[in-house]
Amino acid sequence: MSDIETFEAVIQSRWPGPPGEKAARYVGHFTDRTRTGSKIVAKVVGNHGAYTVSIAAGGGGVTSACSCYIGKGGYCHHCVALAHTFLRDPGSFREIQPTPREAVGGLPELQAYLAGVTLEELLAQLKAHRITQKAFAEGIGMSPRHLDAIKSAELHNHFFHELGATKLAALWVVEHLEKPKADSHAGVNR
Structure with a gap:
């Protein structure tokens, strides 16, 4: 079957x-x-x-x-x-097939990636970079309590309207933390 x-x-x-x-x-x-x-x-x-x-x-x-x-x-x-x-x-x-982050090259892949990853997983990636859930929430202008409600609701198969935007913000922060230092200083030593 x-x-x-x-x-x-x-x-x-x-x-x-x-x-x-x-x-x-x-x-x-x-x-x-x-x-x-x-x-x-x-x-x-x-x-x-x-x-x-x-x-x-x-x-x-x-x-x-x-x-x-x-x-x-x-x-x-x-x-x-x-x-x-x-x-x-x-x-x-x-x-929607699970899409690895490395395969995201355009909007369709980004949508597939965000559909296949939970906010909790993205917040865990931020935590690995020593960014707390509270710091992230405050950084995007959201109360930590509301962020927790969004995360919890997704895990219980319920969705807040701002879930996608919150996941996108978390992904953006993770990607910018993981960029090699050389990328952020490209062209400085010319």
């Missing part, structure tokens, strides 16, 4: 049977559909704007989350609709 078939089976066991009336209205109406391993993420327009909805399998269970006001625990109809959208057409989810 392939990874995608295993993921389909896990989703089918979590959401058996047809979707309810509310969920059925959203099935098939998701945009920006992506799959990274055994995690799917997509956006859907609901009553109060666009929501990011995600489902992940791992650790012997399934977690789901939605950015709507009732979706934090993953029990809203948007999560049900995403599951049924995936079950109906798994091929409509663009697969």
Whole structure:
């Protein structure tokens, strides 16, 4: 059984049977559909704007989350609709392959890299350079508590809108700390 078939089976066991009336209205109406391993993420327009909805399998269970006001625990109809959208057409989810940082040469690779790395992993790289989470947060004009909330939410399959920008800022700092000293002084001794 392939990874995608295993993921389909896990989703089918979590959401058996047809979707309810509310969920059925959203099935098939998701945009920006992506799959990274055994995690799917997509956006859907609901009553109060666009929501990011995600489902992940791992650790012997399934977690789901939605950015709507009732979706934090993953029990809203948007999560049900995403599951049924995936079950109906798994091929409509663009697969994102993990991209090593060294392979980032343009925007598509950058997006793939950021989708495949967690904020927690980037903060660990900063910590290896003796930059604390608190110092990083203050450096980008964010409260350390809010940064911790963003990090924790991502690990629980829930997403803050500023997650991508925060990851990008962390990556920028890591890359600039890892640049060889010679690069930063290029042309000085001419």
